[in-house]
Amino acid sequence: MRTALLLVAWLGLTPAQDSTVVGANESLREVATRVLGDAAAAAELRALNNLSSDTVAEGTRLKLPGQERVLALKALETARTLLAQAKDAPGLPEATARLKAAEEHFRAARYPQASEAANAAGAQVAAPGAPQASAFTVQVHPDAGTTTVTVTRGPPVRVEAEGVTRPVGPGETVSVEKGHPPTVPPSPPAIPRPEQPAEGALLKRRADAQGKLGPVKLVWAAVAGAERYEVEVLRDAQPTPVLAQASTAPELKLPLLPAGRYRWTVRAVGGAGRSERSAPRLFELAPDKLKLEVQKGQWQ
């Protein structure tokens, strides 16, 4: 019983958590730092206690914000984080305005309003259905109106023709011929990968009567859908190819070439178009010195 009475007495003597007393020569900013950990919170204390200035007399008991301030502070921090992450969100300007309003409410110690505005600002950029601009291209060809639709970003667009609707997502393209449902156009063949000669290989070959060297065989990996391959061979840094030739097989035997450094590329051609050119592959062609052997005898 005595213990219980002491506890009650202690609780009664303990200063209430919702107020504080201004110390000697203590400014409102210092009080804010002491009780709220933030000098800028002096504005809240001023609003909460209806003070007209930051000067308060020693011994003045000031009302302190309660749990609602903690909640508002969390809502503000969350909203700030979400807005910082949503750099390109279309709703960002509105969310920013709401966050600004929330901060004003907070400084004026209107914590419930601050929480509400901050939550709304965060929800605007964080919602799963947050507005993201839809961007797409429509190309109507000069023939019978064949239409190609390409979506660059945003939610899928719906392409409808002949009673068939096809969703087209970002990065996708559909083509529609007049009188036909939408179809996904076939993609061109993949880029062939050069295999031989190895990158930077030094190829020594015997020269013919004109001093040209060979043979050299170029080999690359076959790709699906390729009907033929187009090969270009260029000398050193010259922009014009010394050879441009097509091959139905994934290899090409080059005609004799002068000694020098060469680079070559290959691309696949199929019914759905042409691939990009492969990355250039380098090789160097050099004359192979003939080894002369003279047998022993009268001619030695």
Added chain:
Amino acid sequence: MLLALALTASPLGCDSEDKPEASAPATAPLPAPRAHLRGLKGSVQIKRATADEWSTASDNVPLYENDKVRTEAGAGADLVFAGNGSTVHLGGDSLIGIAETRPRPGRPRTDLTVLRGRIDAEVERPATQSLSVTTPAATIQAGREIVFQ
């Protein structure tokens, strides 16, 4: 007495409303523009729904339903749709028409007909807006799905 005064004053008070119709020419209210043409580059022409001839378009000219816009090769223009923030860039050698629209409360909708050429469209808020593009071969709808009932 009051009744007499009222009867005397009555014709004066109704003067403006009782004007013969012939003296006030009937003017239909101007339709709201569906879009404005901006960022003109090169030769861009416009043909009003009620006109027979094409004329050179000027910057920020309003576009109404059934107006047509065409560009020559290398030209271009931006169609900024009123009300919903949709923007359509019209490429060169293109021909488009502003189609009739059926706006619904809170669900702005734009119909655009592309007869030739290329457009690059952007719907700012697809969650609440839609842009419907019709071509000779297909109908493309971006943004909120509209279900006709």
